[in-house]
Amino acid sequence: MNETLGECLQQVRKKLGFLSARSFYIDLSKRLELGFNYSYYMKIESDQLMPSEKVISQLASLLPGADGDLVVATYCKALFPQQMKRLLSATKEEVKEVPVPKKKVSKKDNNPTTHIRSYQMELTEKQVSIVASAKTHYFLFLILTLSRRGIAKKELTNYKFDKVEKALEALVEGKLIYQEDDLYFPSFPEFLFPKAETTALKNLYEKINSYDLKKNEQFGLTKVKRSSFFKRISPRQAEIILMHLDLLFQTIRTADDMDVSYNTEVLSLDLTYYRGKVIG
Template sequence: MKASWRALLAETRKRMGYHTSRAFFDHLKKQGVSFNYSYYMRIEREGALPSAKVMREIASALPEKAGEALVLGYCREQFPEHGFLFPERAFSVEAEPPPAGAPADGQTKQKELSLRQVATIVKSENHYYTFLLLSLARTPIRLAEIQEHFPARLVPPVLEDLLRERIILERGGSYSAVSVETRFPEAYNEELKRAYARMDEWDVDFGKRFQLEPFVNKMMIRRVSPRYLGIIRHQLEGLFDLVRSSDENDARFNESVIQLRVNLRKGRLPG
C-alpha cells in the first residue's frame, strides 16, 4: 500500500514539471515546508508515510486539486479498511488556475526571518507597523494607501529598508510582503530578546493606530488553586490555535483583522 502513495507523490511531482526529486523539494522548500531533503527522500524513495503535519505542509505547497488528491491517497493508506471513504480523484495541474488570495509571484507561504531582517523590522515603530500592514494585506497595497497610515515623508525610506532586506516586494508601485506567513526565530540571544520587547511595546498601540474597533474588553483579578493554572494555560493555547486557524482558504473572505493580547500574571499577596 505504501508504494501506491509514493507513486502518487512521484506522479504529482512529474505532472508539475519537476523531473528530479531535488527540484521538487526545492519548490516545496520555497513554499515554507519545515522538513529537509533527506526526510523527503525517505518519503518518495523509501515509501515512508509522513506525519500528518508534514502531509499538510506538502498539500498546502501544491495546487489545490493536486493537494486534495494527495491527502486522499494518504488517508487511504492510513485507513485501508475505510478506503471507500477516500476515493481516488483525478486532477490536472496544468489547467488549474491559482486560487484567489494565493501568494503572488515571488511570495512564499512561510518563511523564518533572519536576524538582519528582524533588526530592520524593529528599526522604528513605522518599520514594524508597515511590515504588519503588508503582511496582513490580501492583495498588494499602493503607495498612496500606505501613506494614509503614516507620515508621507517617512514612508519611502521605510519601504526602501524593507525592500533591501527582501522583507517586502514592489511591483508597479504596489507593495506586498515576501511571505504571507512569517515566522520569527526563537529569542536565543539578547539582541532578539530586546527586539521582541520593542515589538511587545508597539503591539499595545497597534489597535489604536489602525483604529481597530474594541470588540471584547475584560479584566479579572482573583485567587485560584495552583492546580488550575495548567488548565487555564491549556485553554488559552487552544484559543490561540483557534485564531490561527480561523482564516478561509479563499482570502477574499478574510475581511476582518483582529488583535488578541493576553497577559496572564501569577504571584502571591498577603492574606
C-alpha cells in the same frame, strides 16, 4: 496528477510563463530569501532528489493557490504513494455521494493571492532588525503581511506614516515584501518571529513591544472588550483557564485553513497570563 514532483514543477513553471528553470528561480529569489540555491532546485525539477518539507512549503507559498496545492499534493504522493492513492480514491467517492452547490464566481476568485494557503517562515535576525528599525517599518510589515492582495503606496496615506518610501525600500531589500508594478505584496503568507535566544533579539523585541502600544491607535481599531484580573483562584481553575486559552489560540490559528477571502476582520489581541504565590 503528475507522476513525479519534477514534472509537476515543470508544468507549473511553464504555466506561469517561465520557459527556463533559471528565470523561474530568479523570480522566486527576488521575493523571498530562499533556503536553497539554483543547483538544488534543478535537482528537484529533474527528480534527482526529494526536498525537505520546509523547501516544499517555501515553493508552494510563492505560487498561486491551486498550483501550490498541486505541488504539495504531488510531494505527498511521492512520499506516500499507496496512502495518497487510497485517500484520493476516498475523496472521489465522497464527491460523488455529496452534491456540491454551485458557487457564483466573482472577480475576486480569479486573484491568485485570494487562495494562498497558510505556510510559515521564520524571520532571520537581520529581518527582525529591519522590522524593528522604526515604527513605520513595523506597521507597514504588519499591514502587508496581513494583506491578501497587492497594496498601492497611495493607499497607505490614511495612516500618516513617516518616511513610507524609505520603509518600503528597506522591507523589499530585506525580502519581507516584494513589488510588482505599483503594488506591494507579502513575500510569504505568514512570518514567525524567532525566539529571543540572543541579546540582540531581546533588544529588538523591546523596541517592537513599544511600537505595539501604539498599534491599535495607529490603525484605528475599535476596542471590543477589556478585562483585568488580580485575584485568588484554585490550581484546578488555573489549569482550566490555560486550556481555554490554548483553544482560543488554536481557533485564531485556523483562520487560514479556509478560503482566506472570508477573513475580513483584523484581530488585535495582547494577552499575558501570570500565575504565582502572594503572601496572605
